[in-house]
Amino acid sequence: MPRGPSRVNRDGRLGVGIVGAGRVGPVIGAALAGAGHAITAITSGSDDDRVAGVLPEVPVLDAPEVLRRSELVVLALPHDELAGFVAGMAELGAWQPGQLVLHTDPAYGSGVLEPAQRLGAIALAVHPAISFTGTSIDLRQLQASFAAVTAAAPVLPIAQALAVELGCEPVVVAEADRPVYAEAIATASEFSKAIIGQSTTLLRGIGVDNPGGFLSALVQSTVERALREASDPPVI
Numbered sequence: 001m002p003r004g005p006s007r008v009n010r011d012g013r014l015g016v017g018i019v020g021a022g023r024v025g026p027v028i029g030a031a032l033a034g035a036g037h038a039i040t041a042i043t044s045g046s047d048d049d050r051v052a053g054v055l056p057e058v059p060v061l062d063a064p065e066v067l068r069r070s071e072l073v074v075l076a077l078p079h080d081e082l083a084g085f086v087a088g089m090a091e092l093g094a095w096q097p098g099q100l101v102l103h104t105d106p107a108y109g110s111g112v113l114e115p116a117q118r119l120g121a122i123a124l125a126v127h128p129a130i131s132f133t134g135t136s137i138d139l140r141q142l143q144a145s146f147a148a149v150t151a152a153a154p155v156l157p158i159a160q161a162l163a164v165e166l167g168c169e170p171v172v173v174a175e176a177d178r179p180v181y182a183e184a185i186a187t188a189s190e191f192s193k194a195i196i197g198q199s200t201t202l203l204r205g206i207g208v209d210n211p212g213g214f215l216s217a218l219v220q221s222t223v224e225r226a227l228r229e230a231s232d233p234p235v236i
Contacts, residue, residue: 013036013037013038014032014037014038014070014071014072014100015037015038015040015069015070015071015072016029016032016033016037016038016039016040016070016071016072016073016074017039017040017041017042017066017067017069017070017072017073017074018039018041018042018043018055018058018066018073018074018076019042019043019063019066019067019073019074019075019076019077019085020043020045020074020075020076020077021042021043021044021045021046021047021048021051021060022045022046022076022078022134023132023133023134023138024076024104024132024134025042025045025074025076025104026042026050026051026054026055026134027054027132027134027135027136027138027139027142028074028076028104028128028166029042029054029055029058029074030054030055030136030139031139031142031165031166031167032072032074032162032165032166033055034139035165035166037072037165039055039058040058040059040066040069040070041058041059041060041061041065041066041069041070042055042058042059042060042061042066043060043061043062043063043066044060047134048060050134050135053135054134054135054136063085063089063094064089064092064094067089067094067095067096067099068094068096070099071099071100072099072100072101072102072162073099073100073101073102074102074103074104075101075102075103075104076103076104077103077105079105079107079108082103082105082108082112083108083112086101086112086113086114086115086116087115089115089116090115090116090118090119093119095115095116095119095120095121096119096120096121097119097120097121098120098121098122099116099120099121099122100121100122100124100158101113101116101121101122101123101124102124102125102126102159102162103124103125103126104126104127104128105125105127105182106127106148106178106181106182106185106186107178107179107181107182108125108178109125109150109173109174109175109176109178110123110124110125110150110151110152110175111123111175112125113125122155122158123151123152123155124149124150124151124155124158124159124162125148125149125150125151125159125178126147126148126149126159126162126163126166126170127147127148127181127185128142128145128146128147128163128166128168129145129146129147129148129168129185130142130145131189139167142166142167142168143167145167145168145169146168146169146170146171147163147166147168147169147170147171148171148172148173148178148181149163149170149171149172149173150172150173150174150175150178156172160172192223196212196215196219199211199215200212200215203215
């Protein structure tokens, strides 16, 4: 019989289900598996072969069955699908008392999980601040990253502990501040990508064969310097 969410292993390990088989969900699952948790199942995605490479031999099941089998459910869904999914599963009565539900969307706090909370689930928001590729490369990136965590005060330590198990340093972001946090993340990632794209186009236009390689050291050193300066204490 599949293990239910009320039956936690004696050593604190959890049965983890992943909803969302894009670039984020499988990597989060692999990181938690590396911390000793058991991945119970994952939903199907657009590239099941890639997912199988990250999470080999993990059953691919529909969402209600993933929820039924799991003590911790990780929701790695597109922003415009998350709220509807949570509400839809609540209408089916799929969320279970004591079940941990964690989403990875930067713009939402734990409030988006309120339909699951009404059925007794524990709502957690954990966003690792990296650009996911959907491959094992991300596991190394997680080890050097921070994660924004948001949850009600009594369960905030659970969100922080899970962030640590992913390899991240947790940083608490208030529910009301999540939209600003998401804007900061989008600005950093989208602006960087756009500027590099513009620069490589210019170099390619004057005959540089490998503009990405040409700019690699420059961009990395410039970003590292900017990050150091941003972290320095203000001069008074």
